Amino acid sequence: MNLTINKDEESTLVGINESRLDASIAPEFKKQMEEIIEQGNNKIILDISEITFMDSSSLGALVAVLKSMGSDGMLIISGASGVVLELFKLTRMDRIFTLVEDIDAAKEKFLANA
Amino acid sequence: MNIHKTEIKSQLSEIKSLATVFHDFSKKNGIDKDTANLMELAIVEAVNNIVIHAYAEEPDHKIYAQFEVDENQLKIILTDTGKAFEQKQQIKNTKTSLPEGNWGLDLIDSIVDQTQRYRTDKRNSFILIKQLN
Numbered sequence: 001m002n003l004t005i006n007k008d009e010e011s012t013l014v015g016i017n018e019s020r021l022d023a024s025i026a027p028e029f030k031k032q033m034e035e036i037i038e039q040g041n042n043k044i045i046l047d048i049s050e051i052t053f054m055d056s057s058s059l060g061a062l063v064a065v066l067k068s069m070g071s072d073g074m075l076i077i078s079g080a081s082g083v084v085l086e087l088f089k090l091t092r093m094d095r096i097f098t099l100v101e102d103i104d105a106a107k108e109k110f111l112a113n114a
Numbered sequence: 115m116n117i118h119k120t121e122i123k124s125q126l127s128e129i130k131s132l133a134t135v136f137h138d139f140s141k142k143n144g145i146d147k148d149t150a151n152l153m154e155l156a157i158v159e160a161v162n163n164i165v166i167h168a169y170a171e172e173p174d175h176k177i178y179a180q181f182e183v184d185e186n187q188l189k190i191i192l193t194d195t196g197k198a199f200e201q202k203q204q205i206k207n208t209k210t211s212l213p214e215g216n217w218g219l220d221l222i223d224s225i226v227d228q229t230q231r232y233r234t235d236k237r238n239s240f241i242l243i244k245q246l247n
Contacts, residue, residue: 020130022126022129022130022158022162023126023129023158023162023165023166024125024126024127024129024130053133053151053154053155053158055155055158055159055162056159056162056215056217056218056221057162057215059217060213060214060215060217061214063212063213063214064214066212067212067214082151083148083151083152083154083155086151086152086155087155087221090221090224090225091217091220091221096212
């Protein structure tokens, strides 16, 4: 799967260039995200605005990523909408993850936490 | 009542094609997009379950899907010839742990109005029913 990475002073923006995040690619997604974290990126904005479908396997991969960031890491999910946002709500994972509408809102959160 | 039957191989990578068939069926039968999108999630969760648990991710089996719709309800019948459904698969996530899975069956229950499961002649059937009115 295709992840794009852009770093600035406050955070690392990871974009997912897929429309679908499901059980067939969740393990690869988790592996790539863990590699990004291992490279020292612990303030991450994950842009899922291109994702139109996500299943619980992928949500589980996201939880694993969140756990691997540790207590001094921060993960913000940007751009969840439609049934993807519903997935977070139905599983109550919207109470666990920081969800924002767009990348600007995510960057504001990092600045506020700086 | 409109009915469409299809089948896929028991591979996670095949589930996307089933979702496409379902969306085509939904569109042709005037099911609203929000309902169709949520039902896609329920179907995918159910089929993930079949691939992973009934077939232990062995790729050379088949999963049969039948979509039925009338003015009152949408019914999805998923059939496989894998291992019988085990009650222990319905593990509830505990409040004390941050779960990394086991949401599938709860998600299905949240989305649909009724589910039925039965096994006859070594075939499992999982039925999802959504009221449309």
